[in-house]
Every structure is written in structure tokens, then in C-alpha cells.
Amino acid sequence: MLAIKTLRDKLEQVKSALATRQSDISFTQWIAADQKQRRLKQTIETLKFKRNRASEEIPKRKRAKEPLDALLKEMKTVSEEISRYEAELKRIEAENADFLLNLPNVPHVSVPVGKDETENQEIRRWGEKPVFSKAPLSHWVIGETLGILDFERGAKMSGSRFVLYRGLGAKLERALINFMLDLHTTAHGYTEILPPFIVNRSSMTGTGQLPKFEDDLFRLKDSDCFLIPTGEVPLTSIHADEILAESDLPLNYTAHTPCFRREAGSYGQDTRGLIRQHQFNKVELVKFTSPTDSYDHLEQLLAHAETVLQKLGLHYRVVSLCTGDLGFHAAKTYDIEVWVPSQEKYREISSCSNVEDFQARRAKIRYRTADGKIEHPHTLNGSGLAVGRTVVALLENYQQPDGSVVIPEALRSYMGGLEKIS
């Protein structure tokens, strides 16, 4: 959510910044409604002032046994007026709040301007593409042949885009989760959290998933609660409605959570394999930082996610998303894309964003500065990493001519010393 003050004072700047996102938002209606809202509020406050003064007067007169019928009558009218105006104000406020909640974040100045993903900017590459003697197999062929991934039975019990891991496949997923969590908690200084995987509407709204993206979420039938689409939601909600101390910052949290996504509107995309599932595991990184150094922290967060791939020896590139490809709540985003040999493509395996104060404002996350001022911290989040997609990369990049898959050195202690899956 953007600050109303910013909208009122710097509307033209906001407009042109948002235009780079390819959003066509009209502000004319909002401007009128905002003015109406302020006028109404003034009227109501004047009336309430009158009522409050009368409330002081009435008991005095009562004690003095002075007549007050006329005053009571007058105040009854005033109260009726107030409730009439308030009903109107409530309606307008709800409209305006809805407008604000649906406005995307303003891109940071360093974000490349562009219309869609074709104009994202490559920042760097790490490692080399592996060389194969014959055409590399897709991870689902490898996984099914090795008996570690079972898409058929996943679909049988749950539907398409669900998978069953078996034996060493399940163990590999678990090994990756532990490997990532250990790395982030020991080497990178994050506090491990095990949050709820079901959250209420307020947590979803605070983090920016709602009201705009309800169709992408799984909602529980009788409770207005949702399955989390990412660990970012519970981790960022940890400090909702709180006022932190400046000395608390930065706060660094990590968590492994399953993520649940409806994937509405992605029919026909990545229908086979692990790339796009309704349920997948992810290790998430979330930071709360001071606004002054949040962009340094974004680089750090990105480096922390990259470290996972480096330790696993997986070739990847880092891309800075252009304005047109930026997610709703992000001011700046780096995607890490891992090499997927069977597709001869880089595929997103992590997305690291600085949300600035967009979520903090929605979720009422604040901190008190040394001189007592109340400010919104910046929130950052990134995948460190998407676990299912890491399995994709491992199976494909480490596949051997004999059909086996070598386990990278860094992971072996988590696999009971196993060197390859065959």
C-alpha cells in the first residue's frame, strides 16, 4: 500500500512510475472521492465537537437542576445527523481503501524499464552448463525411471499438478530442506521459524496477496482462512500490528513451508513434471530492515540464495526484473534462474524482492527510531530456494549416461553418505 500523503502530494510522479508497470489505473475518481472523504470527516468532527461539549454541559446542569430538555432535543438531532454522515463516510472510506489496496508498489529507480520478461536484465552468470554425451532426459523421466517420483499416483489421489515422492526421492527433498535451513541459520544468521501453513484474511491482506489475488489461493471452506502460497506470508506477518525497536533491526527469518497455489490461468504451462505444482516445498528468507539500508540487504539476501546453488554446483544466472514483469508488491526483484538441461532454458528457482514499506504499511509493522519517531521498516523476501525446482535441477544436471544421478558433495552428509541414486 502506498502512503495516502504520497498520493496526494506527488500524484504525477506515482502515476508515471506505475505506468512503467503497464498498469492503466485512473486516479480521477479517487481524487474526487478522497476530497469528499476529507470534507465529510471535517463536518462530522465539527458535529462531534458540539456533542462532546454538550456531554460536559448536561451533567453540570443536571446537578444544578437547570432545565435541559431543549439541549437534549437538539443533541438528538445532532446525533442523528452524525450517524447519517457517518454511514456515507463509511461507504466512501471502504471504496478508497479498496482502491489503495489494489494499487501496486512503485518500482525502485534502479529497476530496468520494460514491458515484459523479454526486457529483464541479466546481471550475472555463475558456473557452466553441463555437457552431455546424448540428449539429456527430463527430470520426470529420470524420476519415474528411478522410482523416486510418482506423478500418476499423485494425480490419482489429488489431481493434476500433485506428485508423490518415494524412497530416495522423498529423502532427497528432505535432505535439501535440511541443507538449506542449516546453511541459512548457521552461516547466514537467520532465525528458523516453523509457522502455521494456514493463515487468516488479515495476514493475506497485510502481505499483499489479497484482495487482488484471491483466485490464486486455496481457501478453507468454512473459516475465511487460506493455505499459504509462500512462507513469506506467515514470516512477514510475524510482526504485524507491532512497534519494534530500531535496535531490533535487521530481523532475519527463515522457514521451510509447503506452498499451495491454485495456478489458475496457467493451464497448459509446465503440465508435466515438478516445475508447476499445486503444492511444493520452499525454504523462505525474510528480512525486516531499516529503510536506509534495505537495498544492501537485498543484495545480501540474493547472495544467500545464490550460495545454495553454488554449494550444489548448479549453473544459474541472476536477472533483474524489469518494471513490466515486477510482482504486485515488489519495488525491486532479482530472479535466480537455474539451468534446466532438458529444456535448454533457465528457469526461476528463487525470487528475491525488496518490498520497501508496502507490506509494512498494510500490516501495520512499525519501529520506533532512536529519537522516538514511528516509522515503517522495509520488508524483503526471497526463496532460498524452491525445493521442488532444486530437485528438477539436480536430477537433470547430475544425470549420468547409465541413468543414475550423482548427489553433489555438499548434500551427501544429508543423504547418509550416498553418492548417487541409481
Next chain:
RNA sequence: GGAGAGGUGGCUGAGCGGUCGAAAGCGGCGGUCUUGAAAACCGUUGAACUGAAAGGUUCCCAGGGUUCGAAUCCCUGCCUCUCCGCCA
């Protein structure tokens, strides 16, 4: 699932329908005292909106209602706790 209790400021916890943004204690901050610290004592200490400021309005879980006036009364919802039942 059944029965009951309750949701008040950073925390604990008072609060008669009007003088309550709200007692008191703790904690925090500043000070006195002290070589220093502790203790003691004194002072101070919520948030949002609005306004140049003075000030004004709002907030005692949320939403409705009663009333000239609600933290206080009524209704609904949410949440927490206790006991019983069930259960990993």
C-alpha cells in the same frame, strides 16, 4: 463436541452510563543520590487522522444496537483461557 470464564495502554491489572485516554504496579526513559552500580526518591512514558500552530476527532478485541452521552448496558462475530469428551 459439551460446560464455564474472559478480552482495557510495552506487561500485570482497576474501572459507578457523564468530570475516563482511562487508577495502581511493573517495565522503559530522564534526573537526584553514589567513586561506580544497586536500592531509594522525583519526574516522564500509547497510537491514528487532521491542523502552520494552538487545538480538534478517533481508538478500552471487531461489527451492530440502546442513549443527549458507552470501556461501562444489549446483540452478533472473532480470539484466548479453564474443565469434560475426543484425538496426533
